[in-house]
Amino acid sequence: MxxxxxxxxxxxxxxxxxxxxxxxxxxxxxxxxxxxxxxxxxxxxxxxxxxxxxxxxxxxxxxxxxxxxxxxxxxxxxxxxxxxxxxxxxxxxxxxxxxxxxxxxxxxxxxxxxxxxxxxxxxxxxxxxxxxxxxxxxxxxxxxxxxxxxxxxxxxxxxxxxxxxxxxxxxxxxxxxxxxxxxxxxxxxxxxxxxxxxxxxxxxxxxxxxxxxxxxxxxxxxxxxxxxxxxxxxxxxxxxxxxxxxxxxxxxxxxxxxxxxxxxxxxxxxxxxxxxxxxxxxxxxxxxxxxxxxxxxxxxxxYRGFDNLVTGREIVTASYQCKILYENKYATAVDRPDGLHLACTSGYEAYLLPGHHQDFRLSTQLMLEGSGKTGLVLRMNEEGDGYYLSLDLVNGIAQMRAWSANPTPEFEHAFRYEPLQEAHFRGSDQGPWQIEVVAHGMYIEFSIDGYVVLSLVDDSFHEGGIGFYVESAAVCLKDLAIETLRRPVSEDTAERVYTTTYLAPEDEADTR
CATH class of the missing domain: 2.115.10.20 (Glycosyl hydrolase domain; family 43)
Known part of the structure; x- marks a missing residue:
């Protein structure tokens, strides 16, 4: 950045x-x-x-x-x-x-x-x-x-x-x-x-x-x-x-x-x-x-340049690798021949994948079952504070939200709920959908079927768990992978994300 x-x-x-x-x-x-x-x-x-x-x-x-x-x-x-x-x-x-x-x-x-x-x-x-x-x-x-x-x-x-x-x-x-x-x-x-x-x-x-x-x-x-x-x-x-x-x-x-x-x-x-x-x-x-x-x-x-930043890769294939965050009694995580099946027939549940993540690229093939809601959670803590990527796959709507407890609550202002960006894509009721999420410093990008849908910058959350949520719905995930990305800089704040020099590259080489 x-x-x-x-x-x-x-x-x-x-x-x-x-x-x-x-x-x-x-x-x-x-x-x-x-x-x-x-x-x-x-x-x-x-x-x-x-x-x-x-x-x-x-x-x-x-x-x-x-x-x-x-x-x-x-x-x-x-x-x-x-x-x-x-x-x-x-x-x-x-x-x-x-x-x-x-x-x-x-x-x-x-x-x-x-x-x-x-x-x-x-x-x-x-x-x-x-x-x-x-x-x-x-x-x-x-x-x-x-x-x-x-x-x-x-x-x-x-x-x-x-x-x-x-x-x-x-x-x-x-x-x-x-x-x-x-x-x-x-x-x-x-x-x-x-x-x-x-x-x-x-x-x-x-x-x-x-x-x-x-x-x-x-x-x-x-x-x-x-x-x-x-x-x-x-x-x-x-x-x-x-x-x-x-x-x-x-x-x-x-x-x-x-x-x-x-x-x-x-x-x-x-x-x-x-x-x-x-x-x-x-x-x-x-x-x-x-x-x-x-x-x-x-x-x-x-951008294919992200490929050069990958430092590790983890494949998620089994239900034991998922943490059911809210322990909803209607929530299940089941291993099936066609993939990892996550479902919650009543109410909401989030499923966190292994690891604590800062900069990553997540990819999977997703199938939706039922008429309820689904999406992803990114950089989420144990209280459910983090980014929520809402996906209406049928109507083709993606929205990124920052959703957390308000650190200085006043009466009804106990929470922060901020829509960050919304975009439309060609939806369907069939699937499957190939999805990819890149989180790299303050930059967040969401692609579906190979095309970028959301592209935004936000610094509300810097690290945490990543996973999927369902509400009166089920998803089947196949070829689910999480890649760790190397940061090109160490600072999070926009004002200190690069170093300055007054030399052109060839001049700099002469001074070494």
């Missing part, structure tokens, strides 16, 4: 990740000041180390002397071995109300130089887009640049979060489009996609996967990552009945291509209470892998 920290509270903002020569390079904003673009590196995409900051706000009087916003780093298509960073800048003289896109160049991803001459910074023009503070919301939206070089057509495209000039003011958000007709020469065209529903389509991404083009964007109205698809890059773009890629809290997604897979990075917004005041903390969870199902719907899978 990666987060910003220092003497005063700060957060990471929008991110961009590039994979090059075996290293992940993370570029991100630092909030609330937005005064520089930070740079960190990682060999596994999960444990990050800060290196030389990439870019700072401009000098007083320059076009980007107020704030720096979202960036995108790609290889320079005209200069082999060099890199371009498109980034958003704001000017103090305009009170930050006009967004422009600038360019910086690098030969090694560590040393960056602004290009403040020629066509840069770019300004979004009429007639297709709002281009004056006298229009719409009285600020000019032209941010979150994303450069896409289509290998099939050769087209070079610069996408952005922009707004059309007509329609209801809060529904003008679109994906702006400029075509690079010659090196550093851009021609603005009609929007690549205009949903007609949202205030903005932030942090757009365009990519080709399994012979189909996908357009991805983040929507502030529901704080979720949405996507659309088309047969060619220029559309028209359609959406499925469920075009939400990740549940609420996951935002500002950016793709990263490695040698053999397409990854999705994004920050997660976590609400915390600091000195009696609610604040939002943003953290970078582990990436996910992008894939499609048989219908072409975009899906995310759990």
């Amino acid at each position: 990666y987060a910003s920290h220092g003497f005063l509270r700060s957060d990471i903002g929008d991110v961009d990740v590039v994979y090059h020569d075996g290293l992940f390079h993370l570029f991100h904003l630092v909030l609330p000041n937005h005064d520089f673009i930070a740079h960190a590196v990682s060999s596994d995409g999960m444990t990050w180390r800060r290196v030389k900051n990439a870019l700072f706000v401009g000098e007083p009087g320059e076009w980007d002397d107020d704030m720096l916003w979202t960036m995108h780093v790609t290889p320079d298509p005209d200069k082999a071995g060099e890199w371009r960073m498109f980034y958003t800048g704001l000017a103090r003289s305009e009170f930050g109300r006009v967004q422009r896109v600038g360019l910086a160049r690098s030969r090694d991803l560590y040393q960056w130089e602004r290009c403040n001459q020629g066509v840069y910074p770019l300004e979004i023009p009429a007639p297709h887009y709002e281009s004056s503070i006298d229009e719409g919301r009285h600020w000019v939206s032209f941010r979150d640049p994303f450069f896409y070089h289509d290998r099939h057509s050769g087209d070079r495209l610069l996408l952005s979060a922009a707004r059309v000039k007509d329609g209801p003011v809060i529904r003008r958000g679109c994906v702006g489009l400029a075509r690079e007709t010659a090196p550093d020469r851009f021609s603005f065209e009609a929007p690549l996609h205009r949903p007609g529903l949202y205030d903005d389509v932030e942090v757009p991404n365009l990519f080709r996967l399994h012979d189909r083009y996908y357009l991805m964007g983040s929507i502030r109205e529901d704080t979720k990552i949405h996507y659309w698809y088309a047969q060619s890059w220029d559309g028209p773009y359609e959406n499925f009945f469920d075009n939400v890629l990740l549940p609420s809290g996951n935002y500002a997604g950016r793709i990263c291509q490695t040698e053999d897979r397409l990854l999705l990075f994004n920050f997660f917004s976590k609400t915390e209470n600091v000195y009696g005041r609610e604040v939002v903390k943003k953290l970078l969870p582990p990436p996910k892998e992008l894939d499609t199902d048989k219908a072409g719907r975009l899906k995310v899978r759990s």
Whole structure:
């Protein structure tokens, strides 16, 4: 887990990740000041180390002397071995109300130089887009640049979060489009996609996967990552009945291509209470892998990098390995030829598996019998305090809850019951379902049939028992395994989850 920290509270903002020569390079904003673009590196995409900051706000009087916003780093298509960073800048003289896109160049991803001459910074023009503070919301939206070089057509495209000039003011958000007709020469065209529903389509991404083009964007109205698809890059773009890629809290997604897979990075917004005041903390969870199902719907899978963190594995096959927590007289645990059978015909019961766990990955094949309730309990103590993963397998609803006794109870406020995240999946009354849970520090992830359904960050509970619960139902578990995961860091708190350095990896090697 990666987060910003220092003497005063700060957060990471929008991110961009590039994979090059075996290293992940993370570029991100630092909030609330937005005064520089930070740079960190990682060999596994999960444990990050800060290196030389990439870019700072401009000098007083320059076009980007107020704030720096979202960036995108790609290889320079005209200069082999060099890199371009498109980034958003704001000017103090305009009170930050006009967004422009600038360019910086690098030969090694560590040393960056602004290009403040020629066509840069770019300004979004009429007639297709709002281009004056006298229009719409009285600020000019032209941010979150994303450069896409289509290998099939050769087209070079610069996408952005922009707004059309007509329609209801809060529904003008679109994906702006400029075509690079010659090196550093851009021609603005009609929007690549205009949903007609949202205030903005932030942090757009365009990519080709399994012979189909996908357009991805983040929507502030529901704080979720949405996507659309088309047969060619220029559309028209359609959406499925469920075009939400990740549940609420996951935002500002950016793709990263490695040698053999397409990854999705994004920050997660976590609400915390600091000195009696609610604040939002943003953290970078582990990436996910992008894939499609048989219908072409975009899906995310759990990151295979977790495989390298496994330090032990235990197989659970027999009822004697389970502890019946509440000793409900209607609860049973039975060994059957088809698997471990856990049932409670009346009331609730939790079955804890062997061990006391902090960081783990649990997997099993689950069959549901009866019409009652079931789910998992995670990091649970003897009093039943912990995480409850509620599963409605028939209707396809998963919800993660933090449920415990209140340490400072007052009258009816004896307990804490907090829904943390909910998401939907394709349910059925048949089964079986292949389920997987990853708990790695504050990060919790739930997958069903190979696709990630829940992805969240929470620090309510750090360790405890894990298992399953049933209420007027029965489950049959097959191939049940618990893997212990190595922590990439030793601290639990977000402010101390990584160490900092000012050296690039090759410089650090020279000092040893």
